[in-house]
Amino acid sequence: MTSIYRLANKEHVVYTGVCLKTPKKEVTFYTSTKVKFGDLSEDQIKAYIKTGECLDKAGGYGAQGLGGCLIENITGDFYTIMGMPLYFLTKHLNEIFANNQ
Secondary structure: OOHHHHHOOOEEEEEEEEEEEOOOOEEEEEEEEEEEEOOOOHHHHHHHHHHOHHHHOOOOOOOOOHHHHHEEEEEOOHHHHHOOOHHHHHHHHHHHHHOOO
16 A cells, blocks of 8 residues: 555655764754645545656655645645755755854
8 A cells, every 4th residue: 555545634744854064063954844635535546656656755755746736735844845955954054154164
């Protein structure tokens, strides 16, 4: 059974962890985002699985692709779902390099 069946009409949390390291400093952080899937019919789930998009995704869906049609609501940073929270990455990089570390 694919995870889409378990995610339908439920909310889950996606976490992304990042480690940035320079010769003088190491910074680690994580972000989290809530994802709520809609009330999906069996036919919708089967059609999505048939596309094959879910086969190479860690969570069993691609929010940036057809899987985005299954998502009812996102609370937080979309890029956390994608695996690289760009805003927070940039913020931490700016802090590291502003101090010449």
